[in-house]
Amino acid sequence: MxxxxxxxxxxxxxxxxxxxxxxxxxxxxxxxxxxxxxxxxxxxxxxxxxxxxxxxxxxxxxxxxxxxxxxxxxxxxxxxxxxxxxxxxxxxxxxxxxxxxxxxxxxxxxxxxxxxxxxRAWEIQPTWHLTIACVGLTEALESGDPEAPRRRAAGLAEFIYQACATLRNVPALFRDLGLEMAAGTRSFLKGLLPKLPELKSAMQAIDRLETTLAGLAVRSGFRLSRDHFEQVIRVHLQLGLDDRELAALLDQEVREMREQIERIAGGPLTAADLEKAIRRLPPPPVPDGGLLHLYEGEVVRLAKHCVDQGLLAEKLAARCPVRVMPVPSHLSAIRSASSYSIPPRHPPTGGVFYVINAEQPGELRKNYQREYRMLIAHETFPGHHMLDIHRWSLARPIRRVIERPLFYEGWACFAEEMIRMTGYLHTRQDRLLLARRRLWRAIRGQVDLGLQSGQFGLQSAARRLTATGMNPQDALSAVRKYPLNPGYQSCYTAGIRRFLDLYDRHGGEGLPAFVATVLGQGEIGFEDMEKAFPRGPVDRYPTDTSWR
Known part of the structure; x- marks a missing residue:
């Protein structure tokens, strides 16, 4: 049951x-x-x-x-x-x-x-099986059941041997990513071996997987057929667009964000000029407790702001806190960036914000830390965490368990705009960073789409991301992983535009009422969400479009 x-x-x-x-x-x-x-x-x-x-x-x-x-x-x-x-x-x-x-x-x-x-990602992506292996062990380690890690570890070798027998028609790129992840997974298992000797057979299975991957007859291409890719973006991701329509939407977002950046800056800016301007912005303050202390304090402030603005019930915030912690060693093989996670539980009891490189002194000096308040809003309040604790609190059980990438990522991007709408972010610097984040996500969507259409190869795609301020090594690492989940990078841009459009037409009663209606429905389709609002569309801002 x-x-x-x-x-x-x-x-x-x-x-x-x-x-x-x-x-x-x-x-x-x-x-x-x-x-x-x-x-x-x-x-x-x-x-x-x-x-x-x-x-x-x-x-x-x-x-x-x-x-x-x-x-x-x-x-x-x-x-x-x-x-x-x-x-x-x-x-x-x-x-x-x-x-x-x-x-x-x-x-x-x-x-x-x-x-x-x-x-059929399970048949062509070695990383699929390795991710399952790491996630499955992590679930057991964090379960609180003292027998769970031993029992889960004992069955891991058989699961990996199953992967060896299953993989076929593997693209060369996916084989290479699998070999890289296998090395990381081996390190993960080796660290657990003293406490979980049952993993010895799994280590041998990883050796077999590497041998299997090295001997596979691979194919050069990794793209889905155009029909399959269109089905993914139109139906699976629920964007409701074909590839040409999606390309036009991403182009429009890039154009609008560049125009907005130029208005904020007071004149035209090249991509290089924009990155120089960002680097000149002051870095975040460095508290005594380092990066984790900075993030923990920001989570508390954002939660209080959401409560004060009527976006979040104080009791729910207290019952479902966010734990801020470094990415633990047992997750390092699958988490390459700061991210949020919540266990599937009703009623919810809270979630975890995992911070990448949290204990490295140089991390605070990195360029992206200037956006740390937007990042934390995206992942916690009023973003992913606030969405998830409402979803897991819903009275209708079917809606608790269903998550939609377009809705999920769109809401988190809209969350960044919400803290601007409510005055938490209010400076010219804040507006510049918000516009740049939207520009960056739209370009990521273009790269993802271009990799599937053949417009970009891996190297040209990486150069496209490098122009947004990423260093070349990180850019190439990112674009090599995009084909594992084709179309997903467009969910950020398509999602925020759907939420902004929804708010434009149904936000006349104010942001708290809008948020309450949306979060009270779960991650349903936007067409159904339209019907959840008690009144028809209201033109909130007949002259002011700067919020877009």
Missing amino acids: TDVERTTAADASPVRQHAERIASRIFGIIADHFPVAAASDEFGYFPQVVNPRTRWDSWDRFCPDGVQDAAARLRAEASALKRLWSDEADSGSVDAETRVDACQVLDTVETLVEQLTIV
């Missing part, structure tokens, strides 16, 4: 109860076949579901038989949900909220099945 079935409201309508029973079976299939991916927030196409019956010695069945079985069972349950929806819709007994829930589940299933059977 999954969380969905256990928490269905006692007074729910028979149709809702039936729909949630089907959803529970669907989520149970996913959790049984893919327990690590489903329990993690690293895999955006999976709902975050945990089956309490899952044993710690269980690993994901990312192999042809496992995927085929899961896909067949998911299709069958999706058909049952469609029949229920069709039959009850004809009788007029499906309420609007249950219709949204059913659509959420069906969209999730159809997307996941297509990802598993058409995109």
Whole structure:
């Protein structure tokens, strides 16, 4: 019995109860076949579901038989949900909220099945399996169950051998990334070996994986077919755009942000001039406790600001704090930047903001630290953390477990604008940095799109990012990873523009009312979100468009 079935409201309508029973079976299939991916927030196409019956010695069945079985069972349950929806819709007994829930589940299933059977990252990406390995061990280490790490470690070798037998038609780029990650994973396992001798067999399995990768017949290309890529961006990521429309949207964002930067700066700026201007801005203050102390203090201030502005309930903020901590050694193989994570739990109890290189003295002097307040707002309050603690608090259980990249990243980018709208950020320097961050994300989207279309090779894509201020080594490292999750980089720009447009038309009652409505729905589609507002569109700013 999954969380969905256990928490269905006692007074729910028979149709809702039936729909949630089907959803529970669907989520149970996913959790049984893919327990690590489903329990993690690293895999955006999976709902975050945990089956309490899952044993710690269980690993994901990312192999042809496992995927085929899961896909067949998911299709069958999706058909049952469609029949229920069709039959009850004809009788007029499906309420609007249950219709949204059913659509959420069906969209999730159809997307996941297509990802598993058409995109097939599990078959062509060695890093997919290595990420599962690191995430699965991390989950056990952080579970609080003293037996969990031992039992999870004991089954890891078999999971890695499964990957060796599964990988085929691997692009050369993905093989190289896999070999690099295998070295990092070995270091991770070696550090755990004294406390978990069960990992000795997994170390041998990593050796076998490296040998397998070195001997693979690889292909040179890594791009999805145009039809498959368009299905990913239009449907899976829910951008609702084809590749040409997405390119036009990204071009528009780049153009508008450059114009905004020039207005703030008082004249034209080349990319090099902009980076020089950014470097001349004062760096953040250096507290005695270093980077972690700086970030912890900012999280507290942002939470208080959100409470004071009516964006966040004080009790929820107190019940769901953010822990700020360095990226631990057991996550270093999968986290290459500061990031946020929350465990799948109802009600929520808080999340963790992992800070990269937190204990390195030189990190505070890096150029991007001038944006630290925007980064922390993006990841914590009012960004990812505030969104997630509301999602995991929802009364409708289906909506707790579904996360959408367009919504998730768009909200976090909109969060940066919210703290400007509410006066937390108010200087010319702040406006310049905000516009530059939007410009940078749009260019990342262009690079991601260009890698899939053939407009860019890896080196030319890296040069495009270098022009935004990244050093060449970091730029090349980033663009080599974009093809692992094609289209995702466009979610930031497309998402913030959807939220700004939504706020433009439905923000007439003020930001607190807008935030309450959005966060009270969960990560539903924007078309359904439109219907959640009690009043029609309101022209908030008939003359002022600077907030865009």
